[in-house]
Amino acid sequence: MLRLVDIRKTYPGFALSVSLEVGSRQTLALLGPSGSGKSTLLRLVAGLDAPDLGQIWLHDTNLTPLPPEERRVGFVFQDYALFPHLSVAENIAFGLREARWGKEPIQKRVAELLELTHLAPHAHKRPHQLSGGERQRVALARALAHQPNVLLLDEPLGALDLKLRQELLFELRTILHQTQIPTIVVTHDQSEAFVLAEQVAVLQAGQIVQLGSPEELYHRPKNPWIATFLGHRNLLLPEQSRPFGLPPLPHLLPQEALQLGQGEEAQVSERIFMGSTVALKLIWRGLELHWEGPEPGLYKGDRIKIRVDWSRVVALENPAEQNQRPGST
Known part of the structure; x- marks a missing residue:
């Protein structure tokens, strides 16, 4: 097991403060916007930077005082x-x-x-003769060559175009499962984190604000910032919750809580074709709701009945920064 115990690292205008565990055969994803501390944490584990406070343990070995070459850490850099x-x-x-x-x-x-x-078919080629996906796999193979005790991947699919990312995502998942060593994957893409990792830690401004399985994280985000960062769009502020008989807290209305074809009338204010799915913006009870799913045959200006299954609505914490939204990633 890899353990980060009360790790602190400060730079001008930024402070990282983290405690974290990664199981012996587990992949953990660090998910967060740019500047949240993801890559800094990787560099601390690799020994490329030293923490100001805290310790890094691998099983019974304290890695903190060891130089990078003695840590047996495999590192796949973004480039x-x-x-x-x-x-x-x-x-x-x-x-x-x-x-x-x-x-x-x-x-x-x-x-x-x-x-x-x-x-194997590319063993004698040079990097410039390879596709982006093939170069990514060479970097991964090189990181695994010396049979590392820990594997670190910094945005492993970030340099690839969308098609290649989609092709390699499940292939990378299979390889990580076969390596069976503690692995940390850094990404700002929640879909990559959910596919690759058994556990996901969300970082915001140098702090882990939520840790859990992909399912736990997506279905039970702690607060509005996390819900928005994970792609949820339908949030009620405390003052919007009261008229619906809900406690004066922010609430998440997940997609499965919105049922078309029954209930009260709503109007389609925008339709967005997304290929396999269609997104609709709906005006309902003065709120703008986002719905996404298979082709519903609805267009701007159409009216449709909508019902909210209030049993599926999730109450969120109400931190002081409830109106904060993720920055650009």
Whole structure:
């Protein structure tokens, strides 16, 4: 198990304060907007930066005083940082040669990783001859080459276009499950975090504001900021909750609480075609609600009945910053 115990790191205008555990065979995603401290936390675990306070433990070993080369941490950087003059196989083998592995063990390990990452047909190519997805897999194979005790991935799909991200997401999930070592994935994309990780920690301004499984996090966000960051659109402020007989707290109206075709009349103020789904903006009881689902055959100006299943509405905490919204990511 990887444990971060009361870790503190400060920079001008920013302070990270985190305690966190990652199970021995678990992938944890750090999810948050830019500037929330995600990459800083990775650098602390890798030993590239030192914490001001706190300790980092792997099982019974205190990693905090150890230099990076003694921590056995695999790190996949956002830009992959491949050696352009080396082939795929040579990139994977580079760290093993530096560690003075023998020729035969290097060949065996490289062959294992080429198989794991489906790169065997590209073993002799240089990075410039590869697609973005193939370069990502080379970086991952190189990080795994020396059989690390911890794996860190900083926005592993961030440099890819949408099509490649979608293609590689489930492939990366499979590889991470096969490695079975503590893994931390940094991302600002909630769909990536939910697919890749068993646990997700949401960071805001250097603090973990919620930790849980993807299902727990999405269906039970703690406060309006987290709900909005995770993509929920239908939020009631405390003063909007009272007329519906709800406590004077912010409330989340999840998609499953909105039922079209029955109830009170609403008007479609906007229709957005999204490919496999259609999004509607609905004016109902003076509120603007967002609905998304299969083609409903409704267009701007149409009227439709809508019912809210109040048993599915989620009460949220009412922090002082309730009106704060995530910044640009």
